[in-house]
Structures are given as structure tokens and as C-alpha cells.
Amino acid sequence: MFDLKSKILNIKSDFKNEVKNAQSLKTLDDIRIKFLGKNGLITALMSEIKNLSLEEKKEFGPVINQFKISAESELELAKTSITKQLAQADVLKKQSFDVSATQPNAKQGYLHPYTHLIAEIEDIFISMGYEIADGPEAESDEYNFSALNIPHDHPARDMYDTFWLDVPGMLMRTHTSPVQVHAMRNKPLPLAVVAPGKCYRHEAIDASHEIIFMQCEGMLIDKNISMANIFATIQTFLKALFKKDELDIRIRPGFFPFVEPGVEIDMRCPFCKNGCSVCKKSTWIELFPAGMIHPNVLKQSGINPEEYSGFAFGFGLTRLAMLRYGIDDVRLFYNGKTKFLEQF
Numbered sequence: 001m002f003d004l005k006s007k008i009l010n011i012k013s014d015f016k017n018e019v020k021n022a023q024s025l026k027t028l029d030d031i032r033i034k035f036l037g038k039n040g041l042i043t044a045l046m047s048e049i050k051n052l053s054l055e056e057k058k059e060f061g062p063v064i065n066q067f068k069i070s071a072e073s074e075l076e077l078a079k080t081s082i083t084k085q086l087a088q089a090d091v092l093k094k095q096s097f098d099v100s101a102t103q104p105n106a107k108q109g110y111l112h113p114y115t116h117l118i119a120e121i122e123d124i125f126i127s128m129g130y131e132i133a134d135g136p137e138a139e140s141d142e143y144n145f146s147a148l149n150i151p152h153d154h155p156a157r158d159m160y161d162t163f164w165l166d167v168p169g170m171l172m173r174t175h176t177s178p179v180q181v182h183a184m185r186n187k188p189l190p191l192a193v194v195a196p197g198k199c200y201r202h203e204a205i206d207a208s209h210e211i212i213f214m215q216c217e218g219m220l221i222d223k224n225i226s227m228a229n230i231f232a233t234i235q236t237f238l239k240a241l242f243k244k245d246e247l248d249i250r251i252r253p254g255f256f257p258f259v260e261p262g263v264e265i266d267m268r269c270p271f272c273k274n275g276c277s278v279c280k281k282s283t284w285i286e287l288f289p290a291g292m293i294h295p296n297v298l299k300q301s302g303i304n305p306e307e308y309s310g311f312a313f314g315f316g317l318t319r320l321a322m323l324r325y326g327i328d329d330v331r332l333f334y335n336g337k338t339k340f341l342e343q344f
Helices: 002-021 025-036 041-051 054-095 113-127 177-186 227-242 295-300 317-325 330-334
Strands: 138-140 170-172 191-200 212-222 249-254 259-268 284-293 309-316
Touching: 002 025, 002 041, 002 054, 025 041, 025 054, 041 054, 113 191, 113 212, 113 227, 113 317, 177 191, 177 212, 177 295, 177 309, 212 227, 212 317, 227 249, 227 259, 227 284, 227 309, 249 284, 259 309, 284 295, 284 317, 309 317, 317 330
Parallel strands: none
Antiparallel strands: 138 170, 191 212, 212 309, 249 259, 259 284, 284 309
């Protein structure tokens, strides 16, 4: 008798706990089967009544029967409660539904190869302590030419090379060097900046020329800066970009109005050892014009060349992207075709 009483109490306790923790109609149905189904625990208790003595039937019969009735009632109440909660949740979901969140047949976008490359270049230079600088694409003659020691009779000022605007003295920048002038005039020294961006030149469009192209220029100004700092910076950058432990560079003399002395920096072709189509069988790739910033350029921006020195370098992001991704036609960068962008 004591065992049956204890058994009833344990089953009651288990039943109440499971109903209390039920969060779905499926769970409630599983509980119903477990306790009230054909082979359920409460059903088994009901079957045991016939094996009890008369006195035990009088004592436990009503208890078990009442337990069954209350269990059915509790399940029904729990079912009503969960159904109500689900209905409220559905209403809230519909009320907070954002019609712009789901767009049928929406196409997936892809990052442009320039975006990939610029992000990687910026990460490399930031790790070297450089700041990313930006400037206007519509520039003045002062910032694009005069402040960079480019004289008035220089061919770059010719109307056939530069897009001059209707506003007197204004043009579409032909390089990103004006950003360096803005930095020299507005930022404190020492100064280390890198400026990637669009440039514009009057070109006949073909597979290797566009009127819009991407360029990146860098500059470092501090005390006691020398040519050795340029070479170390460029070599470190190229190793990181092309993921090479060793990468040779070659230095050739070059002339640029805003640097003195000026050099051309070539890198050993990272794609071959004995010559390939990329390096035109020479094993070298021309990349960087660079040099020590001309004293006149420093003076134009209010920097004393007797106290400070610096170097500047530049390279074509378009050319670098074509090398990096094996692109053979510059026009692909601006045709807007998704099949081209899907590759990146």
C-alpha cells in the first residue's frame, strides 16, 4: 500500500514538472502519450486498481481516478496557454516584419578587385605606421602642379593630357600627389601617409589605357630620412603584398620634378624565375617611381628642408591589380559586368 501511494506521488510530481516546462504543442502531446496513452503511467495505475483489495480500492480508486481527470484538465489548460502564446508571437512577428529585409530573386553582390587590393595595401602600410589620407578629385593647379615643382611649361599641363574644368585654375587631378601636399600643409611632423585614389588623364582608350585609373602614393617626412629608407619600405611592402619571404628590387635613376634624386624601382617578377609574359621575359617588372622629396616641394608647404627630409613614391594600382589578378584589359575594371566581378 505504501509503495502504491509513493508511486502515485512520484508520477504526479513528474507529470506536473513536465507540463510546467513544456514549450510546444508537440511536447504536450508527448507528455499526454507518456502519462495517459495506452501504455501510459496513469493508465497503468488505473489497471492496477482491479488487483487491489476492497479496502485499497476504496482508498486508491478515487485518488487515481481524480489524478487522471486533473491530468487531462491540466494538459488542456497548458495546450490553451501555449496556443495563445504562439498566436501572440505570430502577431508580433507580423507587426515587426520588415518588407525590405527579404527581396525575392535578389542578386548577390561582389567586391571590385580594386576594393580587395586597396584594403590589402592599406593594411600593410598601416602595420608599418602609415596613415591613410584622402583628398578631392577636382583639384587646383596649385596643388596638382605648382606645389609639386612642376613648371608652367611642363607637358603635363597641356590640355591634351589634363582634364581642365570650366572653373579657372581647376582640373581633375592627374595623380594622387596633391593629397601629399594637403597632408604636408595640414598635418604635424613627422608625417607618414599613403593615399590611394582615382586619377584622370586624357588618354586614347584601349586595352592598356583608360581616362580613369587608380594610383597610390606614399610619403614619409622626418629628420635624417635617406634613400635607404625608401628601399627598405618598398621591399617590405612588396614582400607582404606578394607573400614572398625574399623579393629582390632593382634601382635605376629616374627624373621626376617633385623628387631629387629620383629613381625607378623594379621588382623581381614574383611569377617566374626565367622570364614569362608578365615580365616580358626580363624577370623584372617596372613598378615604382620614387625619390627624395625635392627641397622646393618642402618649402612650398612650409617645411624647412635643412631640418627635415623625406621620400615619396607612387605606383599604379590599376597596373598592380592587372598583375595580381592576371587581367589583360584595363577596360574590364569599369564595364560593370557581374561575370567579371564574380571572379573576385
